[in-house]
Amino acid sequence: MARTTNKKDSIYFQLLRLLVTAAFVAVLVFLVLNQAGDYLIENFYYNSDYEERKDESYIRKLQQYIDQNSLSSRDADALKSWVQRQQIVSIRVYKDGMQMFDSEYPDQELWEEEIEANDYGWEVYYTVSFADGEARVSITGIYAYQFYNYAMIVELVLSFVLFLILVLFGIRSKMAYILKLSDEVEILEGGSLDYKITVKGRDELAALAEGLDSMRLSFQDLIKQEAEMVQENQKIVTEMSHDLRTPVTSIMLYTEILKKGSFKSEGQWMEYVEKIDRKARRMKQLTDHLFEYSLMAGEEEVQLEETETCETLFYDLFSETCSYLAQQGFEVLFQVEWPQSRIRISTDYVMRIMDNLTSNIVKYADPSMPVVISAVEEGNMTGFLFENRVKKLEEETESNGIGIQSVKNMMLKMRGKCMAVQEGERFQILILFPAQHE
CATH class of the missing domain: 3.30.450 (Beta-Lactamase)
Incomplete structure (x- = not known):
């Protein structure tokens, strides 16, 4: 967040102080020169012929x-x-x-x-x-009158020149800082985002420099996030290609067997047909997930709603989620103390995120262990942590993580973040939103 400039530290007051100081010094020098000039003139005039x-x-x-x-x-x-x-x-x-x-x-x-x-x-x-x-x-x-006039003119000129020198010297430091900022902006334009902008002083220029540096860091983070997203997308495409290749290969194998009639009985024929059906459904599921992911990646910037408390936004959603998981045979420990901070969300995105998380819990969580939901506050962010134990799956599991990546993308579009961690059989997923504390 950019600093607030105090009025006494503003460029306007700095310039005013500079002018007053320069004028005071110039007047003081004029008085000294005037006294010295009068003394020299009188000494010359009365001690000579x-x-x-x-x-x-x-x-x-x-x-x-x-x-x-x-x-x-x-x-x-x-x-x-x-x-x-x-x-x-x-x-x-x-x-x-x-x-x-x-x-x-x-x-x-x-x-x-x-x-x-x-x-x-x-x-x-x-x-x-x-x-x-x-x-x-x-x-x-x-006769001395003309000497006094000449001396007065010289004293005024010297005092005014001194005034200009002091003012220009004071302005020169600000101009040097402005030129330095201009050079540093050119460095950033060249792509060197690791170069730190110099923040000097406490006036509007310092606030501007601080804003530029914050913008540099934000842009650097954005580029990093985009690079991570590209890398994640490439990973997802690679994994999806592998996951699609497996059922396609199986379908081709079973259809080849059926075409050649290489089955022993009608029961074996039906078994092959059911396997082809399961593989086709699996392919449809994978393509549906891939379509949803690509649709999410192509959406424009989301419009966030007005700020509300976490309890107002999530109370009904968590009630429905806990009820649904209980119907599916899960024990839910809802350990949430509602934070006092306010957040902005997209209701459509949050509902899709909760559906995604609930679907993953039903598919991969061990029903014999409770699902724990708790509130989390980290710095200027507020969110929720979901914990469960992963069950041992027999076959055909979604190993591509496209659902988690969709959640990460939606949280990123809401200026939040999502982190998923698996340690052995323990799985955790954390979603955080930017908070405005009361």
């Missing part, structure tokens, strides 16, 4: 712009335009002790308000030549 070099570079660009456009210190709109194009700098222009321009307030004409210049210790001033004379320019740039 990078800011000074950038300031000087932008001052040179500003001087070129002023020279190309002959700007004065009061051309606020032109200065504002230049600052906006640079994007990451701001400037203040001071001339003759007055603040002439502040890019933070580009629309305000500061020189009209005569704002006095204030020298701040943290500001660096550069001399720039305007059309109306030299002025001092203070420049402030957010």
Whole structure:
């Protein structure tokens, strides 16, 4: 029976756990990289002359712009335009002790308000030549901004790549298992039914692998049963041929005697005719059994009925069987404690099986010893055991076992089994049905 997959072991929850774990690790790595990146940028920016070099570079660009456009210190709109194009700098222009321009307030004409210049210790001033004379320019740039942006992009990309790697690595193990199952199925398709399917984990794939392995075992058993049936059929045909040959030979012999008139009296003639009649009846009996067996072998899959208790299904059948055997002079010990399990049967098959078993008991059982019928439970199967002692037969017995083989075939079609064992004079036959325990 295939295992039941727990929800927490299902592929869906495994994938969810994988995604959550990968996301958590990626976020953690991003935070570490972000802290490390900020530290490296700050350490580089404040412990080098990078800011000074950038300031000087932008001052040179500003001087070129002023020279190309002959700007004065009061051309606020032109200065504002230049600052906006640079994007990451701001400037203040001071001339003759007055603040002439502040890019933070580009629309305000500061020189009209005569704002006095204030020298701040943290500001660096550069001399720039305007059309109306030299002025001092203070420049402030957010040069580290671009480094932080680049670092953020790199950190996000690395974290996302790590997330993908973790997810793909987790999926890779499942894909490898799927490919392995695919290879093993191809091995089974090649006919190697002895190869065991690998069952790994407790998810849906493991349940699938377990189901495939169960199917392999079932198919292997089916092939074995079919091989045994073919072998048994060949044995039956061989034995039937031998059993038919004997009466045919006798009939030919006696008819040859009658044709030649090689008999001494009318009494001897009648004796030969009676022997021919007995041999012909024997042949008819054998051919009837063979026809019944071949008819059984050719029947399609039987439709089983609804599950019922053993007592409900077999009580009347055993009552009739015991009564019939008692009429035939047999003592029957019915030692059955009805099992609590439920079974599915074909009533037609069960009646034919009981008729067959009863007929064999009447033909071959010793009436001086009791026939014992008892209930048996083996694993997940329930059935009945018939025991008797075989009587000593004088002549002309059915030695081909076609009746027992018919019972085996009918039990097999009902997904059950039949086992017959003879030890000396003791004969046992066991029939078992798949059971559903309450």
